[in-house]
Amino acid sequence: MKFCNKCVTPETAETNTFNNAGTCSVCKQIEVKSKINWKDRAKDLDTLIDKYKGKSDYDCIVPFSGGKDSAFALWYLVKKKKLRPLVVRFDHNFLRKTIMDNTEKTLNKLGVDFINFKPNWEVVKKIMFESLFRRGDFCWHCHVGITAYPINTAIKKKIPLLFYGEPSAEYGSFYSYDDIEELDVEQFNRTVNLGINAEDMLEMLKDRYPNENFDSKVIEPYIFPTQREITKNGIKAVYLGNYIPWDVKKQVEIIKSELDWKGDMVEGIPPEYDYEKIECIMQGVRDYIKFIKRGYGRTSHLVSIDVRNNRMTREKAEELVKMYDGKRPKALDTFLKVLKMDEDEFYEIVEKHIVSPQKMPDKNLLKKSGSNIIPTDAVDWDKKLI
Amino acid sequence: MSYLRIIPSLLISNGKLVKGINFKNFKNAGSPVTTVSALDSQKADEIFIVDTDCYNKKKLEPDYELLKKIAEINSTPITFGGGIKNLIMAKKAFSSGADKIFLNSIIFSDEEIIETIALQYGNQAVVAGMNIINKNGKYFLMEDNSKAINPIEYAKKLQKLGAGELKIIFVNLEGTKKGIDIDYSKKINESVNIPCIFEGGIGNLDQLDLFFKSGLTSVGLGSLITFSDNNIIKIKQHLLNKNFNVRI
Amino acid sequence: MNIGILDYNACNISSVYYSIYRLGYDPKIIKNSKELKDIDKLIIPGVGAAKNCIDYLNQNGLFNEIQKFLASQKPILGICMGFQIFATNLHEHGLSQGLGLIDAEIIPFKKTNLFNIGWQNVEINKKNKIFRYIENNNSFYFCHSHYLKFNNKKDEEECVGISKFGTLVPSLVIKENFMGMQFHPEKSQKNGSNLIKYFLNWSPK
Numbered sequence: 005m006k007f008c009n010k011c012v013t014p015e016t017a018e019t020n021t022f023n024n025a026g027t028c029s030v031c032k033q034i035e036v037k038s039k040i041n042w043k044d045r046a047k048d049l050d051t052l053i054d055k056y057k058g059k060s061d062y063d064c065i066v067p068f069s070g071g072k073d074s075a076f077a078l079w080y081l082v083k084k085k086k087l088r089p090l091v092v093r094f095d096h097n098f099l100r101k102t103i104m105d106n107t108e109k110t111l112n113k114l115g116v117d118f119i120n121f122k123p124n125w126e127v128v129k130k131i132m133f134e135s136l137f138r139r140g141d142f143c144w145h146c147h148v149g150i151t152a153y154p155i156n157t158a159i160k161k162k163i164p165l166l167f168y169g170e171p172s173a174e175y176g177s178f179y180s181y182d183d184i185e186e187l188d189v190e191q192f193n194r195t196v197n198l199g200i201n202a203e204d205m206l207e208m209l210k211d212r213y214p215n216e217n218f219d220s221k222v223i224e225p226y227i228f229p230t231q232r233e234i235t236k237n238g239i240k241a242v243y244l245g246n247y248i249p250w251d252v253k254k255q256v257e258i259i260k261s262e263l264d265w266k267g268d269m270v271e272g273i274p275p276e277y278d279y280e281k282i283e284c285i286m287q288g289v290r291d292y293i294k295f296i297k298r299g300y301g302r303t304s305h306l307v308s309i310d311v312r313n314n315r316m317t318r319e320k321a322e323e324l325v326k327m328y329d330g331k332r333p334k335a336l337d338t339f340l341k342v343l344k345m346d347e348d349e350f351y352e353i354v355e356k357h358i359v360s361p362q363k364m365p366d367k368n369l370l371k372k373s374g375s376n377i378i379p380t381d382a383v384d385w386d387k388k389l390i
Numbered sequence: 391m392s393y394l395r396i397i398p399s400l401l402i403s404n405g406k407l408v409k410g411i412n413f414k415n416f417k418n419a420g421s422p423v424t425t426v427s428a429l430d431s432q433k434a435d436e437i438f439i440v441d442t443d444c445y446n447k448k449k450l451e452p453d454y455e456l457l458k459k460i461a462e463i464n465s466t467p468i469t470f471g472g473g474i475k476n477l478i479m480a481k482k483a484f485s486s487g488a489d490k491i492f493l494n495s496i497i498f499s500d501e502e503i504i505e506t507i508a509l510q511y512g513n514q515a516v517v518a519g520m521n522i523i524n525k526n527g528k529y530f531l532m533e534d535n536s537k538a539i540n541p542i543e544y545a546k547k548l549q550k551l552g553a554g555e556l557k558i559i560f561v562n563l564e565g566t567k568k569g570i571d572i573d574y575s576k577k578i579n580e581s582v583n584i585p586c587i588f589e590g591g592i593g594n595l596d597q598l599d600l601f602f603k604s605g606l607t608s609v610g611l612g613s614l615i616t617f618s619d620n621n622i623i624k625i626k627q628h629l630l631n632k633n634f635n636v637r638i
Numbered sequence: 639m640n641i642g643i644l645d646y647n648a649c650n651i652s653s654v655y656y657s658i659y660r661l662g663y664d665p666k667i668i669k670n671s672k673e674l675k676d677i678d679k680l681i682i683p684g685v686g687a688a689k690n691c692i693d694y695l696n697q698n699g700l701f702n703e704i705q706k707f708l709a710s711q712k713p714i715l716g717i718c719m720g721f722q723i724f725a726t727n728l729h730e731h732g733l734s735q736g737l738g739l740i741d742a743e744i745i746p747f748k749k750t751n752l753f754n755i756g757w758q759n760v761e762i763n764k765k766n767k768i769f770r771y772i773e774n775n776n777s778f779y780f781c782h783s784h785y786l787k788f789n790n791k792k793d794e795e796e797c798v799g800i801s802k803f804g805t806l807v808p809s810l811v812i813k814e815n816f817m818g819m820q821f822h823p824e825k826s827q828k829n830g831s832n833l834i835k836y837f838l839n840w841s842p843k
Contacts, residue, residue, distance in 0.1 A: 018624065021631050189463075190828060193431030199621045201424035207406070208420070230463060235662035360595065391802070392756040393777065433827060435757060461652040462659070467779055467825040487652040489685065489781070489825055509731065510648045512687045512719070514753045514783050554753050554783070585755050608756070637757050637777045 073169030140357025288333025444473030461487025560590030567593020684719025
């Protein structure tokens with residue numbers, strides 16, 4: 005297994021390629037980041053905002069999870085750009101207590117209108133299983149929901165401008181910094197839906213549960229508009245991170261002081277990253293699966309970003325990876341109960357999706373690898389979900 | 391120089407996507423329209439669609455309506471076939487969303503069909519197919535009961551008859567993931583001056599590497615895409631990492 | 639803006655139609671000369687054989703109509719066959735006369751590689767203003783057996799986009815209010831749709 009000689013990402017990462025020197029494409033594209041003329045981008049942002057401000061019931065839609073990126077984006081657009089947004093959240097049903105508290109505080113302090121949509125949990129569970137089975141990734145309903153739901157809302161309510169947060173170029177090579185990314189059908193198919201559209205998911209559900217009489221209403225929240233619908237409705241879905249330089253540490257400082265945003269402990273990562281991925285109960289399971297499939301987890305991902313931005317040495321990065329990646333999360337207990345699955349069945353399914361040249365880790369070692377330190381809200385997880 | 395071509399091969403039956411093994415045992419693999427949309431976004435180089443119902447004579451005409459629905463959301467070249475046997479059917483296919491059409495069994499009974507269609511649409515718009523069976527090292531065509539026709543001679547004949555491209559399917563390798571027959575593919579490729587697309591047996595990325603390393607340029611993919619986590623992006627990143635000339 | 643797509647009986651009409659449709663427009667499919675009068679921009683697609691195409695256009699009076707449209711200074715986009723018919727002579731299935739806007743011959747590829755089918759990069763001429771609006775060296779989808787050979791050096795030097803298939807293949811030609819593409823923008827994914835968008839916003843001076 006090859007690893008980048010600069011950060012610690014292995015060759016199994018989805019979009020990374022390595023150059024002849026052995027440096028990964030994401031490390032190389034960070035070099036471009038400093039070359040971007042952010043003054044021009046700032047002007048572009050103002051031009052964009054002028055075009056849409058005041059033309060609809062709301063100036064824009066901000067897809068919201070309460071995490072650091074959407075919290076910062078919302079704060080920035082309201083406080084710095086004086087916009088009147090409609091805040092929209094697709095609730096995947098795994099929201100943790102801290103993030104819900106953060107959301108209340110953010111919405112109250114910024115004074116914004118908020119819409120929350122939570123899909124049918126019984127259906128979500130079935131979709132989770134299908135997604136895990138087909139792609140080794142149980143998060144399809146979330147990936148697709150948080151992307152499609154705000155855009156469908158934009159079309160329904162005729163609010164064409166949407167601001168998503170971070171640019172994906174920070175950690176993946178789907179797009180480079182040169183591109184001003186926009187969310188369209190191509191972006192959705194390439195980076196969001198694991199190659200499965202809502203209509204495909206419906207067929208898969210009908211296949212597995214023939215007695216349930218599933219129809220298209222069941223997958224309505226997940227249908228992404230056609231390119232024509234996007235163009236005809238003038239939808240402009242952009243990423244704030246393409247217009248202002250994205251500095252996670254600085255932004256977290258801002259939301260902690262301005263919005264009383266609090267971090268949380270997340271399974272599988274060092275405690276100093278208390279601002280990353282705090283939204284989801286199942287984050288630990290998600291990262292655990294990635295570790296099994298690709299040989300690296302969330303810690304690798306995070307320390308790689310720090311190494312790339314010269315905030316950490318590679319040696320320290322490797323040390324943290326060894327300490328935190330690949331440990332069995334507590335959330336797996338809840339996960340197995342939710343999907344009525346036993347642990348061996350779980351490993352069997354994930355094993356089918358291993359990315360070469362990664363090999364399946366020893367199951368017995370995996371089962372015993374759990375940490376003693378578990379998040380304080382873990383006691384509530386079963387109660388919420390089962 | 392032209393880029394290498396990765397061409398997903400889709401089989402449809404009754405409006406659904408199916409995956410056949412050795413042209414039998416179809417399994418429902420999802421929705422054709424959204425699958426094409428995904429492949430289009432992932433930048434497949436072309437997409438091959440065969441209507442198996444018409445091919446197997448279960449229906450008289452291929453599913454033009456489905457082809458139209460696909461055309462509505464797709465911007466990748468489509469080669470469409472399955473039981474096309476005359477100019478009128480070809481015309482309907484081109485009007486509904488085909489960019490090239492695929493002919494196979496009809497050529498045995500009507501050799502002039504290729505030139506008839508080519509006179510109107512151009513030779514480059516007609517792809518002629520060959521279903522090859524390898525029995526103990528002897529190669530013959532699936533539709534040839536006599537087993538007397540030499541497939542390599544047949545390939546040359548198809549070029550003479552005006553085919554713009556050939557699509558060669560190794561029938562007994564299809565769906566097996568055992569790897570494609572590179573040696574025989576090269577023999578066919580060297581015997582003609584028109585582009586050849588080869589399909590049948592590729593089940594993992596290493597086998598794909600070997601195929602392209604041999605100098606062949608266009609591959610049809612079935613099970614590698616439909617029933618695994620591999621998508622075009624991943625496949626092309628892999629090939630790019632190995633310095634193959636792929637378009638991303 | 640009324641966009642017309644000429645259906646001359648041998649083209650991938652659906653593919654072209656939907657490529658415009660996806661950009662939010664509702665183009666009209668033109669089958670006879672009468673339908674051309676309200677059209678602001680004309681697209682002539684092409685999946686065809688030269689002789690058959692030109693015979694059809696002549697027999698249905700469409701050849702004259704295209705010439706009239708050209709003279710009206712309204713923009714025309716010609717794709718593949720629809721591009722080649724604007725040359726002087728087409729040498730496929732015999733010799734046919736084209737519209738002659740571009741002083742060039744349409745000739746077949748050499749025997750060793752008869753058909754150019756697949757994706758190639760198109761290099762854009764830095765001297766043309768389009769260079770500022772579209773990315774250089776993008777890949778586009780080609781599917782043809784004959785290509786354009788200019789009859790004079792000046793046109794060759796002013797050629798806007800060029801690719802290689804054994805020989806140099808003029809791939810994007812702009813002359814007055816005509817834009818011609820040897821490749822298929824309607825089948826070239828995002829690169830193609832961006833170029834089509836450029837044509838739809840194009841005002842030839």
